Amino acid sequence: MAKCFFRISCVLVFVGFFAMGCRRPAVDRQLTKIVLQADWYPQPEHGGFYTALAKGYYEDEGLDVTILPGGPYITVEKQVSAGSAEFGMGSSDKVLESNAEGLALVAIAATMEHDPQGIMVRKDSPIHSFSDLNGHSVAIKVGESTWFEFIVKRFQLNNVHVVPAMMNVANFVADPQYIQQAFATSEPFFAHQAGIETRVLLVSDAGYSPYRVMYATRDFVQQHPEVVAKFVRASLKGWKEYLNDPAAAHAMIGKLNPALNPEWMQFTWQQLRDGHFVAGEDPSGAQIGQMDPKRWTTMYEQLVDLKVIDKQFDPVAAYTLQFLQSK
16 A cells, blocks of 8 residues: 555565564464455554454454565455455455456455545645646656546646656655655655655545455355454454554554654554544544445446446446445
8 A cells, every 4th residue: 555665675574474473372262364465565554454463353353364565566466366365455446457357356345435645746836736737747656557547637637747656755855846656644754854845636636536445356255254254343443443542553563564663653643544544534433444335336437437447347346345334
């Protein structure tokens, strides 16, 4: 998710083993082994899952959960489809695209109601809307940014130059005119450390609003509904607790990913809260995990319009609400 570009890839060498060893001692009963494939290295944007792991919520449900780190060379959708993991983290647009490509994935709950993806500019930049990007260069992660295709089409950006994102904020710091993709929960922290205040134009504010979701294969959901229900229940409990108190998750994440520091994690946690990315607009937390069929339909129609999906199907096949409690 928030793919913070300063993280050290060598963390992958040991992080999976550490995640398996950090849980509290298992109770004397048979636990169902489960693998959750993350979309990036351990980070606060995964905080709810690590809270559930650290506080034993999965074990309380009879699950022995291992969180495998992601990274730039791991495609979560393929890992889950191939059976290397029972559950994966991702976004609703990617789940829809995967279904169009023949991967029968089903989103089972939202981990974020709103996506923190956007375009970062300096606070004093004359760019205040996406339409202002015409005539400018924008650093984008090429080949993985369907959301930017939507922005280009909606705002008729016929004079915008795309350059490859350099996976850090060095160019942003060096060049006052530099514009880049960013997560509101991550890159602004590094710009601030360099003395530069920023603004992030959120893609969700422009009408392209995917959920961040947890998902499984359709076969797994159909064959093991009780396991899915337990996983969803424990995970959402973890997310609710994480927003109230991130200490347990941050302690675990900090050990798993030494590239992080407490200030960075605190910034991300605060942004997740203040930006209502996880909980949505309901301060009670009742909205955490919920998904709206209308938003799924809208996202599907946008992807068809962009010709990202060229094999049409019923978007209902890509998600289920059966494991979510009513609001």
